[in-house]
Amino acid sequence: MALMTSLWSCDSKKEIASTDATFTIDTALTADEISKGILSPEILWKFGRVGSPALSPDGKTLAYTISYYNLKDNKGVTNLYVIPTSGGNxxxxxxxxxxxxxxxxxxxxxxxxxxxxxxxxxxxxxxxATGEDLKQLSKVDGDINGFNISPLEDKILYAMDVKVDMATIDKHPDMPKANVRIIEQLMYRHWNYWEDGSYSHVFVANFAKGNIGEAKDINKDEAWDTPMATDFDIAEVQWSPDGKNIVYVSKKLIGKEYAVSTNSDLYLYNLESGETKNITTENMGYDRNPAYSPDGKYLAWWSMEKNGYESDQKRLFVMELTTGTKTYLTNGFDQNVEQFDWAPNSQDIYFASGIKGTEQLYKINVASKQIAQITKGMHNYVFAQKRGDVLLGEKMSMSMAPEFFTVDEATGTETQLTKTNEHIYRHIKMGKSVERWIKTTDGKDMLTWVILPPNFDSTKVYPALLYCQGGPQSTVSQNWSFRWNFQIMAANDYVIVAPNRRGVPSFGKAWNEQISGDYSGQNIKDYLSAIDNVKQEKWVDENRLGCVGASYGGYSVYYLAGTHQKRFKVFIAHNGMFNFESFYAGTEETFFPNNDFGGAYWDKNNKVAQRTYANSPHKLVGNWDTPIMIVVGEMDLRIPYTEGLQAFNAAQLQGVPSKLLVYPTETHFVTKPQNAVIWQREFFSWLDKYLKK
Structure with a gap:
């Protein structure tokens, strides 16, 4: 997971939702919200959020979930729905x-x-499927985190946390009230949780007529997570079609090796012998997302080549199981393979892939390796599944939250299946997203999205915001975010300038890789090329420009605050890297700065690393003279919140107008409903103070 792929999504050790029968969802717009007719933070929490799509075996029915929230109660609930794929309610x-x-x-x-x-x-x-006969099938001690039932339905696998290592209370039982972590090696925390001696393991049991038998831990005594942290995605644990084998993903490393490596592998577990075999030993980077073909002849997965580079190109591989022959299926395809799914014929694979700031559906034939693009347009398709004659996709855009569509693969014609938030769109006007290609300082063409206010009037003059993307290897695509939402920014009468600067995917491997080791270089110039281009429009006030961003975007804000040459009147940095040396020493996934910084700050012979640390934002803080608001989450272990405290203290000590938002229970993202609304309110209050006349 890229450093802030981040703003859009990241799972970690999951919290169990606390709900009750008295919980009520809140989706109705008020009369005031309808009369204003624009998106607000409060309305954003009235959206239903679809997820977990699963087509029935014949493709005629879609099962999925919708999460709804109640802002007043500060909590949400996720429930199960079905809908006919031929259309209906x-x-x-x-x-x-x-x-x-x-x-x-x-x-x-x-x-x-x-x-x-x-x-x-x-x-x-x-x-x-008709909503009858609800019954509980398991009563295991603890929480099941994910499951898969075998194709013959005679066995089940499920994931649970298992205590493997001793915690403090185990080492010192005579001190039951002590509160201390005793740590002897890396990696002791990850994204938003501290290691506590428990790891996710996979259990296998008989599953006869819905009854679960005695379970076997196939990862017994292993001090690493399966499914792999930090996604803990049960889709990475799959049955073979004959039910005789299980393939799963794990990174079976410990301590320093775990912290500096991305070398995960696919493991094949045989139920009869109980033996486990690593089937991707030759590849040193990520190997993930295994999927058997329906006929059991092939195993497919995506693979990254370079160890320690979490944003390397995702390449689709298949292995013929009888011979062990592996084929790099997408060799020569200069795009990533994201989520993918086998066709029922076991000859084709459908997948999502980013191209020029959008994500589209594709199909590849295993035998010919021919790739066909199925969809086109200003949108993101992030999911594909084929059952029967139905091809299902999950689609979104900057103007539409995710919904499910059926797609005619021959023509690309799409039919919207779910309309979860139609009651909101009916009353809310969205701002227009404009595709704009801008020349960079080195003569390249860069896609920049310009999002206009909903009631845009070209005869008026608007303040503009430069949006700095996180990742850094994360595309500014036609994504709908429930956090950093461009439509809410535009609804507050700002023009948004969102460049796909150097370092983002979907523009080729070379464009994506350029940023590593060059944080203060070309991508910073790309940011400035974008805002300098758009500010020339007669409807942009070049004297009212702001700059905002999170994670790598937060670093970008800090760096630009010391180098922007009076372009901007206000900054907002959310969970950004401020001091590269303290970040390197404090973050948990050491492989990330090893790759993107070039190495450790104490390696004085490493020219790339030394150039990176020489250009750390904290060394430019003496140039700060522009108001800045800083947001941190105390539970953010990816970029420790002390980075933001350093930046705020530096601003305060120099007399730079500044504000600090500290969220004690939030992580790299602000996700709790009321916290998120306050974040939005403070966000625009700070911008308006300096950019609105």
Missing amino acids: PVKLTDATGSESNPQWSADGKSIRFLSTRSGSSQLWEIT
Whole structure:
């Protein structure tokens, strides 16, 4: 996961939702919200958020989840829905007594199994596709984090946390009230949790007529996570079609080696012998997302070549299981392969891939290696699944939250299946997203999205915001964010300038890789090329420019604050890197700065690393003279919150107008409803103070 791929998504050790039968969702717009007709932070929390799509075996019905929130109660719930793929209205199968996840169809398509917290812990439940006969199937001690039932439905695998290492209380049982972590090696924390001696393991059990037998831990005594941290995605643990083998992803390294490496592998576990075999030993980077072809002949996965480079190109590989022959299927395809799914014929693979600031659906034939692009347009397709004759996609744009569509692969014609937030769009006007190609200082063409206010009037003059993307290897695409939402920014009468500067995917491997080791170089020039181009428009006031960003974008803000030459009147930096030396020493995924900084700050013979540290933003703080607001989450272990404290202290000590927002319970992202609304309010209050006349 890139450093702030971040703003859009990152899972970690998951919290179980606390819900009850009295919980009510809040989706209705008020009369005042309807009369204003623009997006607000409060309205954003009235959106339903779709997820976990699963087509029935015949492709005729889609099961999925929708998460809804109640801002006043400061909590949400996720429930299970079904809808015919031929069209129709969704049917809600579960109530607010629990939160549901991980839906899977039975082989006969008559029922759906899923995880739910309705019994007080996360357990396996089942319900018919018509919403009848809800029943609990598991009663294991603890929480099930994910499951997969074998194709023959005679066995089940599920993931649970298992205590492997001793915690402090185990080492000092006579001190039961002590609160201390005793740490002897890396890696002792990750993204938003501290290691506590527990690791995710996969269990296998018989599954006869819905009854779960005695389970076997196939990762017994292993001090690493399966499924792999920090996604903990059960989709990375798959049954072979004959039910005789399980393939899973894990990074079986410990201590320093774990912290500096991205070398995950695919492991094949045989149920009969109990033996486990590493089948990707030759590759030193990430190997992830294994998927068997329906006929069991092939295993597909995506692979990164370089160890320690988490944003290397995602290459699609297949292995013929009878011979062990591996084929780099997308060799010569200068794009990433994201989520993918086998066609029922076991000859084609559907996948999503980014191209020029959008994400589209593609199909590749295993035999011919021919690739066909299925969809086109200003949108992101992030999911593809084919069952029966139905090709399902999950689509979004800067103007539409994710929804499910069916796609005609021959023509690319799409039909919207779910309309979860139609009641909101009916009353809200969105700003227009304009595709703009800008020349960079080295003569390249750079895509910059310009998002205009909803009621844009070209005869008026607007303040503008330069948006600095995180990652850094993360595309500014046609993504809908429930956090950094461009439409809310535009609704506050700002023109948004969002460049796909050097270092982002979907413009070729060379464009993506250029940023590593050159943080203060070409990508900074790209930012300035974008804002300098757009500020020439008669409808932009060049004297009212702001600059905002998070994570790598937060670093970009800090760096520009010391080098912008009076361009900007105000800055906002969210969880950004301020002092490269303290960041290197304080972050957890050491492989990231090793690759992107060039190495450690104490390696004086490393010219790339020394150039990086010489250009750390904190060394330019003496040039700061522009108001800056800084946001941090105390639970952010990716970029420790002390980076923001250093920046705020430096601003205050120099008399630079500044504000600090500290969220004690938030991580790299602000995700809790009321916290998020306050974040938005403070965000625009700070900008308006310096950019609105």
